[in-house]
Amino acid sequence: MARALPSRGPLRTLSALALAAMVMMGVIGTAAAAEDGTSGLPVPRFVSLKADKVNVRNGPNKDQDVAWVFSRAGLPVEVTAEFETWRRIRDADGAEGWVYHSMLSLRRTALVAPWLKNETVVLRAEPNADAKVVARLEPGVLGTVKKCDGKFCRLSGEGFDGYVPQSQLFGVYPDEKIE
Template sequence: MQGFRFFALVGLALMLAAAAVTAPLRAQDRAVPYWASLRYETVNMRVGPSGEYPVSWVYQRKGLPVKVVRVREGWRLVEDHEGTQGWIAASQLNPERGGVVIGKGLAEIKAEPNSAAVVKWRAEPGVIGAVKSCREGWCDIDIAGRKGWISAARLWGSEALPGG
């Protein structure tokens, strides 16, 4: 009886460990396209869905949002805010939605989701943040701990996608 309990506990521990390791990858197995962001400071984009393919671009910006447009085994075909496409290993992506400020000039970050709301601060094009939600032309964004609302027209990553 003691042996059975031991093996049952070991089996349970192994299942929990496997779930913890694979949870981030499973979170990315959803309808495409969907939003994700770069998990690490340095991420390689490749010309094909394998480590055997040459690197076409090296991103050096943790949190940069990407649109996942295709899934193939452990690889994701992504598109960045400049329209560049390539393959990134799923383990290099964070399933959390991000956004990057686009357009000309400073973008106003407001206290509420409307054009008459108080401006909390302004963000330059290229600034990235975590997108919490978007509604009625406005997105709730967190930029390095500073929270507010930005016009969806000024944010790449605001578009509603089938996979989220």
Template sequence: MKRIALSIGLVLALFAGAVSAGQDRGSVTKLPLPRFVSMKASEGNVRRGPSLSHRIDWVYKRRDMPLQITAEHGHWRRVQDRDGAGGWVHYSLLSGVRTVIVEKDLLALHIRPTMDSPETARLAMGVIARLGECQPQWCRLTAGGYKGWARKEALWGVKPGELRE
């Protein structure tokens, strides 16, 4: 009996570790939660709940704005913006194309992912950039016709340990 109790305890501990390690999946898409997406539409209603009958709390009015999906229900996704505000948005208004918001004024874009490489441009705070490859501390961005590498900690829309090819 002790052996069974220990086995069940071990299984529960492993399951709890998997959930706390960020292994949550959406009930609809089975994709990881939370995850980043962007606004496909230039305008999108943010509702209090996951249906058209729920009240509109506000309207996002910025195409390509990065958002974080925190829950799924049918065709609806609960999203959160960089300020922590959020609500329910219809999935058709969202895109899997990854973007980030620059959170540091005059963020330097570098030719290579090193501080001593030449700069290609500087981005103002609030600029939305297309996200490319990400290394442990750097991400490749495209914005306003400019391309380059920026420090990850100056961006919202990418996880600190996230790697992308």
């Protein structure tokens, strides 16, 4: 004998419909992002350059003039806007231009205090200001960001591995946590 299902009530039915609508909007939003070439990732965000030669253009297409050329893979840049398959980026000096999306990597890197002159930044063995000093890094040293707790980042590179105050890095946001 068939049994009647219990009534869900108007609020439970509306909640289920709202959830279904949110799921559909998420799917539609992702499809729209893919169709227009944007990534769907948050803007702004930090990324790094994939290649040793990356053209930075005045606008978001190949007909635009090349404003300058990066010549070092791994440099961190900040994505400040997206247009189709192009990303407007800002470098450590504040210069902005457009780069084709495939020239960028999600790998997180950072430059040690490129704004400092004639000073070094202390690299520590542990993520605290009293930890043993393991090295002193020159401004502009490039490293891979391993993790950040909002105050210190573990940074590694050629011949070094340790913790740097997060405020001394270009390539991470203040208080950003990276696992």
